[in-house]
Amino acid sequence: MTEALSPPEIRAIHKGCRNSFALGKSKPMEWRSGQLNALECMLAENETTFCEALAKDLGKSVTEAFVYEISFVISASSHARKNLANWMRDRRVSTPLLVKPGRSWVRPEPLGTVLIISPWNYPLQLCLAPLITAISAGNCAVIKPSELAPATSAALAKITPRYLDSNCIRVIEGGVEASTELLELDWDHIVFTGGEKVARIVMTAAARHLTPVTLELGGKSPCIVLPDADLDIAARRIAWGRFTNCGQTCIAPDYILTDQRTAGLLIPKLQKEITEMFGEDPKQSKDYGRIVNQVHFDRLTELIYDNEVSIGGQSDRNSCYIAPTVLHPVNRHSLSMQGEIFGPVLPIMEVAGLEQAIDYICSGARPLAAYLFSKNEAALKQMVDQVSAGSIGLNDVMMFMAVAELPFGGVGASGMGTYAGESGFRQLSHEKAVLKRSWWPDWRLRYAPSSSRKLKWLRKLR
16 A cells, blocks of 8 residues: 555645536546546456555455456446447437426436545445446546455556546555545445445545445345245355355345255255365465455354354454355344344245245345345246345345346445446436527416416416
8 A cells, every 4th residue: 555645735736626627627528438448458458457455455356356357347347438428428318398498308427526435345346337437427426445456456546547647537545544534525426335323424524525325235135035036046045145246245144034844955065065066175266265364264263152163263363264164053033143243154044934034134234235146037027026125136245236227226234335337427427407499489378467367377287
């Protein structure tokens, strides 16, 4: 990490970005498209550097770093760039008879300068994906990477100015002090990805300036497995979703809800898939990552009780290694069921069936994602109809992130707003209403003095 900036230096960067926006530098389509193209070039030309940083911070393999960080961002940027002209286009709306002759339309215009505070679990993707949206909407942006992923943060700070317009886009490194100073400033929008505790601090700071916020917060994402599901495929997809990035994914299945018999059938299939993916000893696998630091390691190992361990449970504090772990049986009072796990630990809680599973989910905070595996169309429909979550996955986990046209965002305690695709573009734009009237005719119906005749016509034209 580079030397931390002083508060005056941070304020100067903020002022410079606001001045650039006031001069209109980020508004033209050519600038937006050019910056997105430059971002894609930055990732392609510095792939090795970013992969090495991600390996150092989180033990990510080259494949994992490329697929879930670098390639993901390049695809998102390419999608935004190709659709930019359509997103920026004025949108006509109908004009009532009383207002005619005239026409009405909505023009999306940039908000201004956006602050992006990103987390450590996907330290490249979750910095740059919101930046893509900010750029496509014509905003200037300041990025604050997580200090818990220092190698990636340093790489972003060093490489970004070589490709992107430093008058409009800046990276500020640092810890809590830098975040605190940034939150003291007046922004036009704040995008924060992280935990609920810090989100409250962000919202409190934003409220002082009436700044709108987008929050992506996670939560306990449930995964229901019904007896009629294809358990081999379900186990493979669940194991992939839970243990990719060592379980440090906000939309990973956090726990499984299923009946006793299905749990007994599912556990050995999960073991088989874990072995297929990471070998007999996942600690030796190049595809299995590490916990970000010892603080989170200690938090996670406290969740693992020997009498609940069905798979895994091994750990090594020095290397921040925790084996892919499945806990069964657990109940609603188990420590692993009290909050988001955010690690390679997967509890299985037994329920009688779909109704009880949905009742349990709906009794808690609304999650960022919820999943159901079943061949029953009525059950799939019931899940969509009755469960409120940021996203719903039916017969797979996390793959909705690969659909560029789907919005991504939380609801309730799992967040608010979106920052992906067209929905994110709308979120980081102001939808400006415009009405253009003709000079003639200028009906006198709306002008004083009033009369019963005028009122009669106004009733007809309403």
